[in-house]
Amino acid sequence: MRVEFSNSIREIDAADWNSVVHASGAPVFYEHAYVRAYEQAPLTNSDYSGCFVVRDGEKPVAVLPVYLQTAVNPLRRLHEAYPETVGKPLLLSHTWHCYDAHVPATADVLPRLLDAFTRAASVLGAHWYGFVNVERGNALSRGLSAAGLPARHLTDRWATELTTYEHYLSKLGIRARANLRRNERRAEEAGVTIEVLPADHAALDEISLLCTKTATRFDTNGFYPGSTLTEFVLALGDLVHVIEVRQHDRLVAAGICLADATRFHTWACGVDYAVDGRYSPYGVLFGESVKLAIRLGKTTLEGGRGNSDFKRRHGLSPRHLDAVLIRV
Template sequence: MFYRHAYISAYEQSPLTEVEGFAYFVVMDGDEPVAVTPAYLQPAENPLRRLHEIYPEAAGQRALLSHTWHCYDAHVPATQEVLPRLLDAMIRTASIFGARWCGFMNVQRGNGLSQALNAAGLPARHLTDRWAAHLTTYEHYLAGLGLRARANVRRNDRRAREAGVTVEALPVDHAAMDDITLLCVKTASRFENTGYHPGEAFTKFVTALGDLAHVIEVRQHGRLVAAGVCLTDETRFHTWTCGVDYAVDGNYSPYGVLFAESVRHAISLGKTTLEGGRGNEAFQRRHGLRPHHLDAVLLRT
């Protein structure tokens, strides 16, 4: 999903974090492209802050980073022939930009890129985890949960219906994007991720994704109480970001309603993997998602 032309183009037109420069690397074998990597010149701060916890020596310095903080799946077919050329190009470009660091973010431990970096003698540092679950049917998904979690999901759905809650999955051009953006901004701020969804840019970015994005609206008596912006590729349904207002009438969780509908909608679209994003470990584990370790590899230029 994060390497689709529509996603990368939308991010260049409406970057969701501060970006000082864009670079797109294409490794060629004759006339055939064999690897691509988008990279972004970013200032010292980042909205998730974790990078400088594991790389304190890079704090306060600009870096050319593979992909953006809104992508949690760095994927480069980096063979032993490809990786040295790609690294050399990234280091040279970082120097041109005046960045002291460059490297890869959110590399899933054990994948092809991870193995190639390790084989090249470049140590990785654990950045965070992303969470995912395999999907078949909704009843099969529920059956895989613990007894208490399964009962809670069903109880929350029932209480939400009794409280007059309605849920609808919509294409972007039919969704209330201004209200959804405001809700996402407030939710991010509650978790001290201020700036992760910069208002107008967020609306433009999501709208530019077209049919790659799906919006789920949860309303109580017409009022928006939760919304999710979800992304899709051939096999995966990404619960990419959301906003939630917990000031509701009735003993139910609007976030729980949104999550359950995300699972159902993913299955209705024929997707076999639910990507739950990063963070919120207790909820993710309780609802059947499993962690995939994501690492960072930074190089000093």
């Protein structure tokens, strides 16, 4: 086996890259199109980006994007867990917009990749390198632990398994189930319409502005940078499903959702609560997200991070996410 490093995802054949991503069951964040879109329209400032490919002969058996970043902390979690990294350049995989870190691989390559990671971090002038948003107990987590690398907790992401909408509702508490159904009725009475669109047919500039305003309201300003978010989403192509919720033609909620083989990711959203009527536009958006995931045949709803009270109440369970950083 040999480990190759490329300065750009564009240098790597998409079919080669995706063959590993799909065979390993890695999430949408590792698709060639996603990594390329992030390179084209980075949602966080990075000093440099590149990619590892591990080959057995000519066959790719592992892939990994990496990013050299100094301002790496739009949600503040990383510097809370690792205060000693503030202001230091870090070589990370993946970016914070990926909340489910993996090493897509069809062979046991983690020791080789860690060696290559160490060398690349030194060459690029990083003070630390490693992984963020590693689900505690998954294959990557176990491999890093076996290598003697300690983890520090960052945050949680929220997810649930899906079959049918009625089965999903049946798992909720009586109050949450009643609230969702009542909210649907009130929204319909208030003239709310819902439309699911491909990225190139959605009002992305309007949606990006709403996402930016929502992030600012929750003190995560800069997480969805306006025009860059529009460019990024357009570059994702058919990985994206956009949900628009409107009242009297005014956008009151929107979701930018991503899908892979089995998972539906409610990746980004924006909500305007100044509505006409006694309904929650966020509740409408969430309910439609569950229904859309089921219509698309996805068996897992990934609800992302934050808003834990709502997500727990609506049947999602926490997945503990850790960071594993190594000083160069």
